[in-house]
Amino acid sequence: MADIPDYQTTEEGRAYEAEIMQFLSGDKRDYPSYFGGLMVASGNEFIVDSPIDSSISFGRFQEPEEGIMEEAVTAAVKAQGPWARTPVAGRAAYFEKLIPLLKQQRMQLAASVTVSAGMVREDALAEVDTLISAVKSLVEESKSLKKRPVGVWAVLSAHNSPLASPCAYAVAAMIAGNTVVMNPSKYCPIPVYMFYGLMEGLRIPDGVLNLVVDRKDSATEALANDMRVTGIVATGSGDRLEDLMFLQVDDELSFINELKGMNPALVYRPSDMKAAVRAIIDSAFTFAGQGLYACSKVIITGDDQKKFLEVLSEQMKDIEVGDPVNDTTQCGPIISKDAVKRYGKLRDEVLPFIVAKTQVAGVPDGCYAGPIAVSGLDPEHDLNYMDSGLPIMNIAVVESLDRAFEELEDTECGLSAGLFSKDPKVIDRFKKEADAPFKYINESSRTLRAAAFCTLDRFVR
Numbered sequence: 101m102a103d104i105p106d107y108q109t110t111e112e113g114r115a116y117e118a119e120i121m122q123f124l125s126g127d128k129r130d131y132p133s134y135f136g137g138l139m140v141a142s143g144n145e146f147i148v149d150s151p152i153d154s155s156i157s158f159g160r161f162q163e164p165e166e167g168i169m170e171e172a173v174t175a176a177v178k179a180q181g182p183w184a185r186t187p188v189a190g191r192a193a194y195f196e197k198l199i200p201l202l203k204q205q206r207m208q209l210a211a212s213v214t215v216s217a218g219m220v221r222e223d224a225l226a227e228v229d230t231l232i233s234a235v236k237s238l239v240e241e242s243k244s245l246k247k248r249p250v251g252v253w254a255v256l257s258a259h260n261s262p263l264a265s266p267c268a269y270a271v272a273a274m275i276a277g278n279t280v281v282m283n284p285s286k287y288c289p290i291p292v293y294m295f296y297g298l299m300e301g302l303r304i305p306d307g308v309l310n311l312v313v314d315r316k317d318s319a320t321e322a323l324a325n326d327m328r329v330t331g332i333v334a335t336g337s338g339d340r341l342e343d344l345m346f347l348q349v350d351d352e353l354s355f356i357n358e359l360k361g362m363n364p365a366l367v368y369r370p371s372d373m374k375a376a377v378r379a380i381i382d383s384a385f386t387f388a389g390q391g392l393y394a395c396s397k398v399i400i401t402g403d404d405q406k407k408f409l410e411v412l413s414e415q416m417k418d419i420e421v422g423d424p425v426n427d428t429t430q431c432g433p434i435i436s437k438d439a440v441k442r443y444g445k446l447r448d449e450v451l452p453f454i455v456a457k458t459q460v461a462g463v464p465d466g467c468y469a470g471p472i473a474v475s476g477l478d479p480e481h482d483l484n485y486m487d488s489g490l491p492i493m494n495i496a497v498v499e500s501l502d503r504a505f506e507e508l509e510d511t512e513c514g515l516s517a518g519l520f521s522k523d524p525k526v527i528d529r530f531k532k533e534a535d536a537p538f539k540y541i542n543e544s545s546r547t548l549r550a551a552a553f554c555t556l557d558r559f560v561r
Contacts, residue, residue, distance in 0.1 A: 109427050116221050119211035120425050124156065131161045131293055131313070133168055135281070136175030137306030140168060146315045148287065151218040151433040151467040152423060158215060158290060164312050169281075169319040172310045173326045176252040176279040179307025184249050184277040192242040192275050194302050195235055201298050202232045209263060209294060216288035217262045218433040218467070219387050220424040223546075227263045227291075230549040234268035238556060242275050247560035249277030250354050251330035254323045256283045256344070258336025259435045260360055260392045260489070263291035265335040268554045269356065270295075274308060276559035278331065281310045283320055285336070287435050289313040331559065334359055336392070337489040356558055361514015362487045363545055364397040366504055366530065367404055370542070371522035377411040380493075383518060383545035385419065385471045388434045389491035393516050393538075393545040396487045398495045399507045405497050412473055412495075413456040421460045421470055431458070433467040434490060443469045443490045450474045450483070455495065485512060501526065505533055516540060516548055 108114045132139040144163040150156035183191070202209070210224040219227065253273040257266035262285060270280045284292040296311045312319055317340050324332060324344055331354035334341045341359055365383060370376035383395040400408050424432030434440060447454075447469075456473040471491035477483055483494045498504050508517065517536035521527060527541060538548050 113221065113427050115207050116210060116225075117425065119207040120214065123158070123208070123211045123215055128157060129159055131159050131289070133162060133164050133172065133312040134296060135172035135307070135310035135312065136178070140171075142168070148216070148289070150215050151287075151435050152215065152425070153464040153466045155465065156215065161289065161313055161315070163315050164319050169312055169314075169322040170326065172281045172312050173252060173323065173328050175307040176281050176310055177328050179305060180249075180252055180279040183274075183279055183305060183308050186277075188242050188245050188275070188277070191277065192239050194299070194304050195271055195275060196239050197302050198271075198298060199232060199235055199239070201301075202228065202235065205294075205298075206232075209291065212290045212294055213263055213288075214424050214432075216290040217259050217387075218424055218435065220429055220432050221427070223387050223391070224424075226549060227261065230264040231267050234264065234554050235271055238268075238272050238275050238554065241556050245276065245556055245560070247557070249560055251278060252328060253278045253280050253331040253333065253559065254283065254329050255280055255333045256320060256324070256335070256341060257285060257292070257333075258338045258341055259285045259288050260336040260387070260390050262288045263295065264549065265358060265392065266292055266333075267295045269333045269335065270309065272554050272556055273331070273333075273559045274304075276556050278559055279308050279310075281312065281323060281329075283323055284311075284313055286313055286315050286317070330354060332356070336360060337390075337487065354559075354561075358392070359514065360392050360394070360487055360489060361512045362397045362485075363393050363395045363514055363516045363518070363536075364399060364508060364511045365395050365518035365520065365545075366508055367398060367400045367408060368501055368504060368519070368521040368526055369404065369523060370520040373404075373407050373411050374415075376520040376542070377408065377415055379520065379542070379544040381412070381415055381419065384493040385431050385491050386544075386546050388431050388469065389471065389493075390435060390489055391546075393548045395518065395545055396493055397484075397511060398493060399504050399511075400495065400497055401501060401504055402497055402499055409455055409475070409495075416456040416458050416471060416473065419458040419471055421458060421468055422463050431471060431491065434469050436467060439490065440467045440469060442488075443492070446483075446488060446490065446492060447472060450477065450481075450492075453477055485510070487512070487514065505529065508534060516545055518545055
């Protein structure tokens with residue numbers, strides 16, 4: 101780790117640093133599977149390292165034996181009837197008590213997000229704050245809940261939002277009267293384990309919340325294919341989640357798709373190009389391009405191309421990549437060594453098309469990758485229509501505004517789309533035509549937060 105104290109400029113930074121150091125100096129716990137109120141070990145351990153520095157290992161996890169995930173679903177099925185019969189106010193009371201605990205442990209939870217996932221302080225704290233906000237909203241919403249629960253929900257999540265998204269969806273499912281089996285990212289499961297520990301301390305009934313992490317992803321497939329599961333939340337990115345679309349599932353299955361897309365941004369005659377580029381850089385390289393709302397494609401017209409690229413090239417030189425604990429760092433590591441290899445292969449492939457980049461120097465021995473922007477790729481290149489989940493931004497240059505909207509329509513937006521323009525007619529057209537759940541205009545996509553839009557009505561019928 102870097103010499104952290106030299107880089108803390110605020111009281112919040114110093115409090116955060118203290119929690120980081122406490123997290124790192126604590127005992128390396130053994131993390132089993134949890135279901136039906138039981139701790140289940142397999143004897144087959146795997147170690148999880150921090151992407152910040154390969155010398156940081158923060159826990160031993162139990163690789164689930166064959167049949168463990170089925171047992172977790174059995175526990176959830178057994179608990180679901182009694183839990184559904186519990187009055188809504190009684191269910192919500194557990195989570196009302198959770199709110200002050202989350203506030204009390206805000207820095208500790210943020211520290212776990214940083215060490216395990218590599219988020220800088222701003223984003224790590226936003227993960228916790230978003231979860232707090234979501235739980236408050238869900239508890240309030242429960243006062244008018246009339247519909248019935250679905251049954252057993254699987255919450256499958258990746259590293260893109262290691263705390264807020266999976267835990268908020270789990271809370272929503274449980275308040276609605278469902279039981280839950282959580283299957284978090286094998287790269288950064290600690291934040292979900294901390295959430296489980298808080299719920300266990302609140303004595304939530306056995307089997308209502310269950311937790312299994314799996315290094316080989318075979319248990320994920322078993323969970324998604326279990327016909328007793330009546331709902332699935334998939335939040336994040338990566339092959340493990342994207343493969344869900346090919347699994348055999350019952351037609352009655354409820355499915356919440358929160359998979360990361362390209363989150364494209366359209367630039368058309370902005371009032372301030374420098375401000376627009378700053379917001380786009382912020383949107384693209386938040387959490388090193390891995391955030392649920394991170395932008396990986398920009399669409400501009402030929403008229404804006406020259407100025408945009410000039411400003412982008414200049415501003416990307418100033419992005420500081422490094423240890424995310426440091427106050428000055430803007431972009432931390434990517435999630436794993438495998439991701440670094442994938443980044444390196446893509447970077448070499450698009451080397452002739454790089455139009456702006458950030459140099460990386462003096463970083464710890466971790467999973468660091470310098471943000472790059474590319475333009476002029478072959479129309480068939482994957483980066484034109486598929487999100488990489490890496491700090492790589494593709495710039496598509498088109499000849500007209502109409503063609504820009506066609507390009508936007510042909511892009512897999514995922515969760516969001518953005519616009520940077522001063523033209524009120526273009527803004528109105530974007531609001532009507534952009535096919536994305538959430539839209540941002542003349543600001544960073546960082547203003548959109550995972551799980552901020554989670555509601556109970558998605559978990560009832």
